[in-house]
Amino acid sequence: MAEEVMFDFIHMEAVRYAFQGGEKMSEDEAISKLEHMGFATGYRLVERLTRESGRYKDELDIMKYICKDLWVTVYKKQIDNLRTNHQGVYVLHDNRFRFLSHMAAGKQYLQYAPRYLAFTCGLVRGCLANLGVTCVVTAEVTQLPACKFQIQVQRG
Amino acid sequence: MSRQSMRANDPKKVSGELFTLTYGSLIAQLLKDYENVDDVNRQLERMGYNIGMRLIEDFLARANPGRCYDLRDTADKIQQAFKLYLGVSPSIGSWSPGGDEFSVVLETNPMAEFVELPDHCLGLRYSNILAGVIRGACEMVQLEVMAWFIADQLKGDNVTEIRVKFVKRLEDAIPAGED
Secondary structure (H helix, E strand, O other): OHHHHHHHHHHHHHHHHHHOOHHHOOHHHHHHHHHHHHHHHHHHHHHHHOOOOOOOOOHHHHHHHHHHHHHHHHHOOOOOEEEEOOOOEEEEEEOOOHHHHOOOOEOOOHHHHHHHOHHHHHHHHHHHHHOOOOEEEEEEOOOEOOEEEEEEEOOO | OOOOOOHHHOHHHHHHHHHHHHHHHHHHHHHHHOOOHHHHHHHHHHHHHHHHHHHHHHHHHHHOOOOOOOHHHHHHHHHHHHHHHHOOOOEEEOOOOOOOEEEEEEOOOHHHOOOOOOHHHOOOOOOHHHHHHHHHHHHHOOEEEEEEEEEOHHHOOOOEEEEEEEEEEOOOOOOOOOO
């Protein structure tokens, strides 16, 4: 479907824009900008997506929603693997993450991969925030195009 | 199946919303980063230009539109591209007497679906990225055009209207060192 391409391109431009500051701006600052854009998008998106669904019964249920429905909506596939230590840490494995899938297979461009994950970390955090879960989301890549997102739920 | 909402059954709609919301977050960020809206407009046009340069490849591969022989052809293809990428059918009209200028008129603007412009942003051309996309895409098929907004529903106009003006045909550049 064509709008997917538009989303990909807008994302690419957002990444390029966030990093255009070059020397003046630190990598962290750029990443945090992207993360913020993702958060704002996720926060609004999930509200529209879950308008007609019932209440989720617990945190795990919400995570399953993220892995299945949300991922399918945004990335056209499900998360390949979900793990949790049952103490508030969830790890989502995507073996073929869409924003990385056209870049490389292996370690080429590995140093640029984090740039293409920041938006999604924010997106997940935003979705969860609007579903009542406060958390920190980080991402990790060792081999493109696979990556994993770690969600650490903040309690208290 | 209680979890399956109606929306999930309509993936096209959802993906359009995702795109619109992402674009909105990007604009919010730009407004935060730049002090005046003119810079935001310029930045959006540039982003559009970059997207257009890539999008034309996708368009040529996907729609196989063939070559344009005159500007009317080009206008038709632009119309077709809007339908393909944004799911709307703009009308083409207001040709200039010389036939080198036309308008793309959108009844609804999918980029601005959930948007209301606050008073201090009245100078913002919210969908300016579209103007950039048209310019970038045309440039890749050797047409230099100018594109700009002359009406915007966000500013109280009835329709959203993009004016496109043909500037010149770009010649094939000969690679350096070849005659």
